[in-house]
Amino acid sequence: MSEAPAKRITDIGPPHYEKFLPPMVKENYGKWKFHEIVKPGVMFHQGETGDKLFTVRAASPRLIAVDTFRLFADLADKYCDGYLRFTSRNNVEFLLTEEANIDPLIADLDKEGFPVGSIGAPVSNIVHTQGWVHCHSAATDASGIVKAVMDDLMPYFQGKELPAKTRVALACCLNMCGAVHCSDIAILGIHTKPPATNHDNLAKQCEIPTTVSSCPTGAIRTADVDGKKSVEIQDDLCMYCANCYTVCPALPLNNPETDGVSIWVGGKVSNARSEPKFSKLAIPFLPNNPPRWPEVVEAVRNIIDVYAAGARKYERIGEWIERIGWPKFFKLTGIEFTRYHIDDFKHAGWTYKRSTHLKF
Amino acid sequence: MAKRDTPMLDELLKGPYPSFVKELYKVQERKPMVQDLLGQLEDSYEERIGHWKHGGIVGVMGYGGGVIGRYSDLQEKYPAVAHFHTMRINQPAAWFYTSDALRTLADIWEKHGSGLTNMHGSTGDIVLLGCKTDDLEPCFADLTAAGFDLGGSGSCMRTPSCCLGKARCEWACYDTMKLCYEFTQEFQDELHRPAFPYKFKFKFSGCPNDCVASIARADMSLIGTWKDEIQVDQAAVADYAKGGMDIVSDVVMNCPSKCIKYNGNGIEIDDHECVHCMHCINAMPKALAPGKERGATILLGSKAPIMEGALLSSVLVPFIDLNDEDEIEDLKELIGNIWDFWDEHGRNRERVGELIQRVGMATFLDGIGLDPEPEMVSAPRDNPYIFFQDEEEEEDDE
Numbered sequence: 001m002s003e004a005p006a007k008r009i010t011d012i013g014p015p016h017y018e019k020f021l022p023p024m025v026k027e028n029y030g031k032w033k034f035h036e037i038v039k040p041g042v043m044f045h046q047g048e049t050g051d052k053l054f055t056v057r058a059a060s061p062r063l064i065a066v067d068t069f070r071l072f073a074d075l076a077d078k079y080c081d082g083y084l085r086f087t088s089r090n091n092v093e094f095l096l097t098e099e100a101n102i103d104p105l106i107a108d109l110d111k112e113g114f115p116v117g118s119i120g121a122p123v124s125n126i127v128h129t130q131g132w133v134h135c136h137s138a139a140t141d142a143s144g145i146v147k148a149v150m151d152d153l154m155p156y157f158q159g160k161e162l163p164a165k166t167r168v169a170l171a172c173c174l175n176m177c178g179a180v181h182c183s184d185i186a187i188l189g190i191h192t193k194p195p196a197t198n199h200d201n202l203a204k205q206c207e208i209p210t211t212v213s214s215c216p217t218g219a220i221r222t223a224d225v226d227g228k229k230s231v232e233i234q235d236d237l238c239m240y241c242a243n244c245y246t247v248c249p250a251l252p253l254n255n256p257e258t259d260g261v262s263i264w265v266g267g268k269v270s271n272a273r274s275e276p277k278f279s280k281l282a283i284p285f286l287p288n289n290p291p292r293w294p295e296v297v298e299a300v301r302n303i304i305d306v307y308a309a310g311a312r313k314y315e316r317i318g319e320w321i322e323r324i325g326w327p328k329f330f331k332l333t334g335i336e337f338t339r340y341h342i343d344d345f346k347h348a349g350w351t352y353k354r355s356t357h358l359k360f
Numbered sequence: 361m362a363k364r365d366t367p368m369l370d371e372l373l374k375g376p377y378p379s380f381v382k383e384l385y386k387v388q389e390r391k392p393m394v395q396d397l398l399g400q401l402e403d404s405y406e407e408r409i410g411h412w413k414h415g416g417i418v419g420v421m422g423y424g425g426g427v428i429g430r431y432s433d434l435q436e437k438y439p440a441v442a443h444f445h446t447m448r449i450n451q452p453a454a455w456f457y458t459s460d461a462l463r464t465l466a467d468i469w470e471k472h473g474s475g476l477t478n479m480h481g482s483t484g485d486i487v488l489l490g491c492k493t494d495d496l497e498p499c500f501a502d503l504t505a506a507g508f509d510l511g512g513s514g515s516c517m518r519t520p521s522c523c524l525g526k527a528r529c530e531w532a533c534y535d536t537m538k539l540c541y542e543f544t545q546e547f548q549d550e551l552h553r554p555a556f557p558y559k560f561k562f563k564f565s566g567c568p569n570d571c572v573a574s575i576a577r578a579d580m581s582l583i584g585t586w587k588d589e590i591q592v593d594q595a596a597v598a599d600y601a602k603g604g605m606d607i608v609s610d611v612v613m614n615c616p617s618k619c620i621k622y623n624g625n626g627i628e629i630d631d632h633e634c635v636h637c638m639h640c641i642n643a644m645p646k647a648l649a650p651g652k653e654r655g656a657t658i659l660l661g662s663k664a665p666i667m668e669g670a671l672l673s674s675v676l677v678p679f680i681d682l683n684d685e686d687e688i689e690d691l692k693e694l695i696g697n698i699w700d701f702w703d704e705h706g707r708n709r710e711r712v713g714e715l716i717q718r719v720g721m722a723t724f725l726d727g728i729g730l731d732p733e734p735e736m737v738s739a740p741r742d743n744p745y746i747f748f749q750d751e752e753e754e755e756d757d758e
Contacts, residue, residue, distance in 0.1 A: 009504035010422055011548040013450060017537050020456035021527060030526035030535070034646045045528055053528065063380040063489070065387045066466035066475045073459035073466075082459035086479050088523070088572050095528075114378050129482065132404035133380075133397070134430060134446065134489055136414040141404065143380040144372055151375030176664035178482045182576040182672070213708065216667035241666060243709075246414055256408035269576050271568035271583075272639045273616050276575050276672055290405040291371040314614050314639070346669060 022083040022095050024053050040159030041116035042102055054096040056105055058114040059125060059150070059157065062090040063133065063143055071112060079105040089125040089167075091118055115158065122162035123153050128170040129177045131189070137242035138172035139189030139259040140288050146170055148292040149187070149300050156304070163311035163320070166304065167268070173242055184317040185300055186264035186279045191240035193258045194219075195251040199230040206248035214247045239345070261286045261296050265303060265329075266318030277318050280326075282333070284340040306333045325359045363388060364399040368406060387475040393490055394474055396438035403434065418445055418493055420500040424554045426510030427496060443492040444474070448485040448511035449503060450544065450551075453537040454524035455480060464506050472499035483561065484521030484572075485511035515709075516554035520544050522564035523571040525584075531641065532566035533584025533654035534682035540564045546692070556699065557706035557715075567650065568638045574659075574673070579712050580695070581659040581673040582682065585636045588651035594626040596647035611640050655681040658691065660698070661713025671713040674721075678735040694728065701727040 018026070028047035035045045044054045060068075072092055076084040079101040085093050092114070094105060106116045118124040126149065129135065131142030149168065156162060169180035172189040180186035202208075211231055212220045219237035223230050233244075233251075245253045263286065267279030282303065286295045303317070310332065311320035321329045330337045343351045372381045384401075388394040400411050411433050418429035428446040435442040452461075465486065469475060474490030481487040486508075491499060500510065511519035520543050523529070525536030543562055544551065550560075563578035565571060567585070574581035601607055607622045619633035620640060629640075631651075641648045658680055659673035677694075681687045698712065701724065706715045716724045725732055734740075 008421075008501070010509075011552060012504060012507065012509045013545045013548055013551075014452050014509060014541070015461070015507040017453040017456055017527075017541060020452050020458050020461060025527050030532070032526075032528065032530040034530055034649075036646070045530070055528070059378050060479065061378040061380040061383060062478050062480075063383055064477055064479055065383045066469050066477065067386040068383060069462045069466040069477075073462045076459045076462075084457055084459070084462075085524070086455040086457075088455075088484075088521075090479065092479075113382065115376060127482065130478075132401055132410045132412075134412060134444070135410060136412045136430070138410045138412075144369075144405070147372050147375065147377055147379055147381075150377035154376045157377075171664075175666050176670070179573065179577040179664045181664060181670040182573065243666060249413055254409050259408070269570050269573045271570065271575075271635075271637050272642055273614055273637055276570070278670060278672070288408045290408065291368040313610065314643075 020083070020085075022053070022081065022097070024051055024097055025083075025095070027051065028053070037120035038102075040121045041106070041119050043119050044099075052097075052099070054099060054102055055119065056094045056096060056102055056109075056116055057087065057091050057119050058094075058109045058116045059118070060086070060090055060092050060114065061143065061147065062125070062128065075105060075108055078108075087118075087125075089118070089127055091125050115154070117154075117158040121157055121159045122164065122166045123156035123168065124165075125157075126150060126168045126170055126187075127178050127180070127183075129172045131172040135172055135177075137175065137245055137253065139191045139254070140172050140261050141290060142170055142172045142189075144290055145187060145261070145293045145296055148294075148297050152297050152301055153304070162304065162308050164314050164316045165270075166307070166317060168300065174240070175242065180264070181278050182267040182269045182276055183279050184265065184267065185303060186267065187296060187300070188262045188264060189259065190262045190285065191242065191253050191255065191259050192285065193253075193255055194233050194235045194238035194240065195242075195245055195253040196255075197231065197233060198250040198252070199225040199228055202231065202248065202250040203229040205250045211244055211248040211251070214243045216241060216243060220244060256288070260288050261293070263296070263299050263303070266316075266321050268316050268318055273314065274316075274319050274322070279318075281341050282329075282335055284338060303333055328359065364395055364402060366398050366402040369398065369402055384476070391475050392440040393444070394476065396432075396440035397444070397474070397476075397490065400432060400434055400438045400441060403437075412444070418496070420496050420510065423510060423552045425513040425516050425552060427491075428513055441490070444490045445493065445496065447473070447488040447491055447496070447499065448481060448483075448513055448519065449488060450509050450511040450519050451480055451484050451486050451521070453522055453540050454527060455484075456524075456527070465508070468499060468502045468506065472502065481511075482577075483511070483518050485519050510552065512551045512554075512559070514554040515556045515558050516552070516560070517547050517550040517556070518559050518561045519551065520562040520564065521572055523566050525564070525566040529566060530645070531569070531584075531638070531650055533586055533650055534566065534582075534656055536564040536566045536582075536584070539582070539682060539688070550699075555703075557702060558709045558711050560699070560702075560712065568636055569642065574662075576662050576670075576672060577664070578662055578673065579660065580698075581662060582656050583659065584650075584654065584656050584682075585679065586651035586654045587679060588653040589631040590629050590634065590641065590651055591649040592627065592629065593647050597627050597644065598625075600644050600647055605644075611643050614639050614643075654683065655679050655687075661711070661716055663711045663713050667709060668714045668717065671711075671717075673713070675736050676730070678733060694730065697728040697730075 169183035170187040223232040263283040264279035478487035522536040522540035525532035563574035619630040658677035662673035
């Protein structure tokens with residue numbers, strides 16, 4: 001082992017944010033009065049002193065090269081004294097004090113392929129995970145589906161109206177690194193078969209007790225197979241979470257024939273009007289069809305079109321469905337309701353309808 | 361090395377949305393790693409399966425987290441991505457940067473890694489994608505020299521994140537960025553050296569709109585709110601009406617607690633009935649604002665599905681003045697009690713929300729020394745199976 005350099009720096013935490021705040025933000029910190037949306041992708045915040053800070057937000061694919069860091073840095077220098085930030089949905093924002101710089105900045109961003117939008121528009125960027133670019137348990141790709149779906153939803157990113165905000169998110173397996181479970185529309189990669197068991201290598205590659213205890217449903221038992229120490233999986237208890245594969249590479253779960261994509265609807269995070277809620281299952285399985293996943297793009301578009309036609313102003317997808325009822329949601333969207341839609345995991349009974357409040 | 365032929369990925373260069381494939385193309389000329397990444401990804405697109413293996417122990421000296429080991433399972437075909445580890449770098453609060461800071465990060469990552477990043481990861485970190493094992497330590501040295509440090513991974517306090525709060529939002533009910541920064545600094549050891557049963561996340565949201573999805577994604581959700589009356593500017597209300605807003609249908613009828621009246625001259629809010637949902641304020645940002653007695657509600661326990669199913673956080677402290685240093689100190693003490701109880705009773709890979717489900721909220725509250733309050737539940741129990749405690753035993757405990 002090599003020796004540590006004498007002056008090794010550790011445990012310093014992130015740089016202090018004050019270094020990165022524009023002077024106008026520092027002066028108006030905690031003293032903003034109101035904001036107004038100028039046009040799609042552009043807003044200003046007005047301080048008590050009358051100061052106006054303009055924000056221009058542009059799309060980013062989240063996976064960006066350092067070349068794009070330099071591009072954003074150059075644009076920030078050119079138009080806003082070098083100040084910029086990123087949003088919780090992976091968009092980039094430029095913070096301007098000169099109103100006259102807005103349109104030239106937008107033109108430059110457009111030219112470089114980063115269209116402006118999201119502010120004052122119903123659809124923002126799709127929060128997403130790594131997929132086949134970087135993950136071991138991905139049931140689908142992330143960036144590819146996001147690109148295909150966002151290409152289709154661009155009018156809504158750039159200002160075409162919907163009844164309310166429509167937050168789309170994607171996670172490439174049910175670990176949900178992107179915590180998509182409270183999204184208006186969640187695109188979720190899904191495995192549908194238990195892992196294969198590589199008995200020859202299992203004892204060499206994996207710690208068997210850890211593997212057994214990794215299973216949330218207790219589906220894994222120790223087993224001797226042809227004289228080799230290994231495990232066996234009770235298939236009917238497996239819900240394909242990949243927890244075991246994460247600790248034991250001899251239990252591969254990925255399968256090109258049976259992995260695919262599910263669609264979930266009606267979740268929200270904000271407390272506005274109704275309480276935050278989980279997304280619920282709309283479509284249990286769509287095939288992986290790279291490079292542009294047409295079935296997924298079509299399914300998302302169908303839900304948005306039906307929602308746009310039926311919801312009242314301010315109603316999020318979940319609020320709209322709660323008003324019209326789930327039976328009507330399935331009827332209007334033409335999505336088939338199947339046995340998979342009825343919960344049979346822990347606490348399943350909470351979702352059974354226990355009243356005669358039905359709409360016909 | 362020859363550039364890879366990627367006909368399927370090239371389909372994703374088309375269309376108006378920014379293309380991640382174009383980002384890969386920007387660096388591939390000078391980065392063999394990215395050429396092999398493109399090759400392997402094209403294989404994944406053709407075969408409809410991923411080609412990454414989960415890592416073993418890999419990291420920088422003295423740290424137990426911050427680096428995610430990743431290896432290709434096609435190492436002979438794509439040797440440049442045989443190692444392709446992720447480094448998580450703790451982002452500046454609310455993701456503010458200067459152009460110089462971005463260029464510094466670009467220089468470091470050009471020198472030591474693939475040149476590819478995520479801005480940002482789901483938890484909030486700057487994610488540097490694709491580093492060889494031998495480059496981790498030199499990259500870390502350059503990062504810390506530039507003032508950046510690793511974020512969290514594994515069973516530790518994960519990198520805290522926050523909305524931009526007072527920096528650019530009139531609705532911030534406490535200083536999210538300041539508190540996020542202070543917590544991150546105070547708990548550096550918990551961040552870098554995993555010692556918990558599983559991960560623990562903090563997210564700081566300045567108001568109930570919860571722009572950082574705190575209630576869905578943080579073990580401890582600190583969500584700004586207020587106790588007194590919504591501030592109303594009646595002249596601005598009149599301007600909204602004049603501008604064509606239908607205040608009755610847009611605002612009054614959407615109020616979940618039906619506490620707003622509008623008579624054509626102005627609005628009247630019965631603030632005692634208000635549930636602080638933000639809808640009316642969102643609809644009329646120039647006319648309405650949160651009250652002046654501001655603080656936060658602390659909620660606990662949210663998580664994604666693994667292992668026992670997804671949870672939303674639930675109320676732990678109905679109101680705390682996070683603008684008051686003494687109350688912040690009390691909160692840190694409560695956090696210490698939560699971590700102690702979880703350390704003692706939590707199972708391996710059991711999040712704190714799952715622990716509460718398993719042992720019961722009442723037992724958990726006893727364990728952390730917090731009194732039950734009606735705000736913690738949506739309703740009292742509806743079953744009669746009450747586990748009464750032995751009064752004498754209870755006294756003995758005290």
